[in-house]
Amino acid sequence: MREVHPSRRAVLASAGALVLSGCLGAPDQAEPQPDPDLRLRDRVAAEVDELVRAYAAATAAVPALTGRLAPLAAEHQAHAAALRGPRAGSSATTDAGGSATPPAGPAVPAGRAATVTWLAGLERRAAGRRTRQAATAGPDLARLLASVGACESVHAVLLGADA
């Protein structure tokens, strides 16, 4: 370390302080700007909720698939939670111990194989939407959406092999 560095650090630190004071000043300016990513997060979380409902409906229609589908459904629930973040949010599907009347579930095609194929199709289409949604998001959300979409593609492949 040489003498030059501390002064450079000092310059950077003061620049950081300026940025910080700028941030602290922002909330005073009334009208909070809605974060465009926030709306996208909510929209995608609602789509993921629909996938969770589809899994619940599939499991209700073909109970023998429960062991196979439960881990995949749990991953979708993790996606919805990650998308909503730590905000005190209300998940549309906290199900599992749902004593309340569940929302009308999607129509599940008859038969085990048809059910699995149907879910694989839902996963594939969801993954395609994630890629398009990632293209419009800020960097951090794009990374999360791409990961969620990759997981949905994996599900489609795993279900496809099982059909």
Place this chain on the structure above:
Amino acid sequence: MSRAGDRRALQDLLGAEHAVVYGYGVAGARLSGAARDRAERAWTAHRARRDQLVAMIAERGGSPVPPAASYGLPFRVRTEREARSLVTVLEERLAASWADAVAAVTGDLRTFAANGLTGAAVAAARWRGGSVPFPGLPERQAGSADGP
């Protein structure tokens, strides 16, 4: 995103693909039967992806990073099981590189990176025999495969 930023992201991906091509070479020698065939197909696919990245970097005026002479492996590979674990870990790490690229670039390049992430995630899931909730996001893995 800036041209230089795109180049940097592509160079990072190229470095990651070089390492995976090397790793499949090591693992393939310990695999047999269907697993060996799958490893050979993956090796070919990763080489094609590597060549694609080389071309993309050159198109953007960059000098593609060369492969290292050898790469440190996360653990010794003596058995078929260890070889499967190695390629699983390699694909997981590669998925993380593609995920980082998604955040670093925009537009068509971001879609390219998202597809790359999906490819690595599917390969990792096949080797692992199951899925993880957040492929490519190590900070969200509960306990990802670090060894056999």
